[in-house]
Amino acid sequence: MKPYMKLIIVCMLLAANNLFAQQAAVDSTGLPGDNFSLQGALQMFKESKSLEEFEKKLNTANNHVNNLDLNGDSKTDYIRVVDKTQGSSHAIVLKDDINQNETQDVAVIEIEKDGKESATLQIVGDKELYGDSVFVEPIDQGDASPVKKGPSSAVNGVQFIFVNVWFWPCIGFIYDPFYVPWVSPWRWHYYPGWWSPWAPMGWGMYHPYCMYYHTWYRPVYEHRVMMADGVYQPYRSTSSYVANRYQSAHTQYNAHRQSNYQNQMNSPKPGNNQKPVNNIKPINDKPMNKKQGSYKPANNKQTNKNPGNDKQINNKQGNFKQGNNKPGNDKQINNKAGNEKQINNKQEKGNRKQAKQQKRQEKQNKQHKNKE
Numbered sequence: 001m002k003p004y005m006k007l008i009i010v011c012m013l014l015a016a017n018n019l020f021a022q023q024a025a026v027d028s029t030g031l032p033g034d035n036f037s038l039q040g041a042l043q044m045f046k047e048s049k050s051l052e053e054f055e056k057k058l059n060t061a062n063n064h065v066n067n068l069d070l071n072g073d074s075k076t077d078y079i080r081v082v083d084k085t086q087g088s089s090h091a092i093v094l095k096d097d098i099n100q101n102e103t104q105d106v107a108v109i110e111i112e113k114d115g116k117e118s119a120t121l122q123i124v125g126d127k128e129l130y131g132d133s134v135f136v137e138p139i140d141q142g143d144a145s146p147v148k149k150g151p152s153s154a155v156n157g158v159q160f161i162f163v164n165v166w167f168w169p170c171i172g173f174i175y176d177p178f179y180v181p182w183v184s185p186w187r188w189h190y191y192p193g194w195w196s197p198w199a200p201m202g203w204g205m206y207h208p209y210c211m212y213y214h215t216w217y218r219p220v221y222e223h224r225v226m227m228a229d230g231v232y233q234p235y236r237s238t239s240s241y242v243a244n245r246y247q248s249a250h251t252q253y254n255a256h257r258q259s260n261y262q263n264q265m266n267s268p269k270p271g272n273n274q275k276p277v278n279n280i281k282p283i284n285d286k287p288m289n290k291k292q293g294s295y296k297p298a299n300n301k302q303t304n305k306n307p308g309n310d311k312q313i314n315n316k317q318g319n320f321k322q323g324n325n326k327p328g329n330d331k332q333i334n335n336k337a338g339n340e341k342q343i344n345n346k347q348e349k350g351n352r353k354q355a356k357q358q359k360r361q362e363k364q365n366k367q368h369k370n371k372e
Helices: 002-027 040-049 049-058 169-174 203-213 225-235 239-245 248-264 306-320 325-369
Strands: 079-086 089-097 104-116 117-126 133-137 218-221
Touching: 040 049, 040 104, 040 117, 040 133, 040 203, 040 218, 049 169, 079 225, 089 225, 089 239, 104 225, 239 248
Parallel strands: none
Antiparallel strands: 079 089, 089 104, 104 117, 117 133, 133 218
8 A cells, every 4th residue: 555655645746746837837927026026025124123134034045035046147146235215215225236337126115104103115126027017015914814725825805905014123223313224235246254145946946935925915006105216216227138138038028918918808898798780670660651651669658758749849830831940030031021112112202202393393494484
């Protein structure tokens, strides 16, 4: 029985490994951001009491947050932390030195104080690494319910609410009145003695560790920390080496995203099962009345809801003569005709007076001649 049990165990492990690989393939974008957990970075920030401690946690192999190798030397890169501040806004930038001259920003934790004891926070993944700006923020742990089965933890039935991060230890550290903005003292080829790079893991092995951090942090599609983003943008650093190295990966990512969008647009939408317009029958589908030469509706009660309206229309039609659309026009025309008659009568009277005056003048002329 023992050989059979070993065989069954081996088959189960292979099946589980295949399942993990399939899940990893689905979640992978093919971009370098797959190898840095934004959710894990927030968890390290929450557990840290200072930005120096936070930087150390990011670069600790056992935390499985950083798996980046942007310069392609087969060693994990060291992530530096720099805090840019203005007023009550903080932009905590995570930087990766690619070589002696170039630096690539990995992400930025943007924090704003919005009350006496209230602050909001988001981590934003850089577009060069994630394709689009990816926003991640904490979930209220009282409302999250992680899945018990499987290595990956998902959140079921979560009602997301605003999370006040004011009481995180590192928040109190950076808002201390005597706080001096942290700038990592390390740079290319000058690293702390406790750190030594390790070989980056493959995506299939690294992915399950990332999923552990997804329980308490969620991706969102709204940039809510705008003032801190304004503080950060003038200092954003990108590397031409990274852009050229991952250019084909970005092209494939954009093409895949465009094809998914087209498939969504072309897919049938629920509830749109209407027949073509030519196949739709009219509501009143009874034949024409040959005697009247008009269409007889199928439902006389509905069509004759307002019989008084028909009488009014008939009365109006009876009042009009053909060619006269408005009854007021008849009065206007009659008035014009009366005016013309008056004018003709006046002209006739004037002509009569002139004729009488001419006759009188002729008589007077004759009398005058006779006297002579």
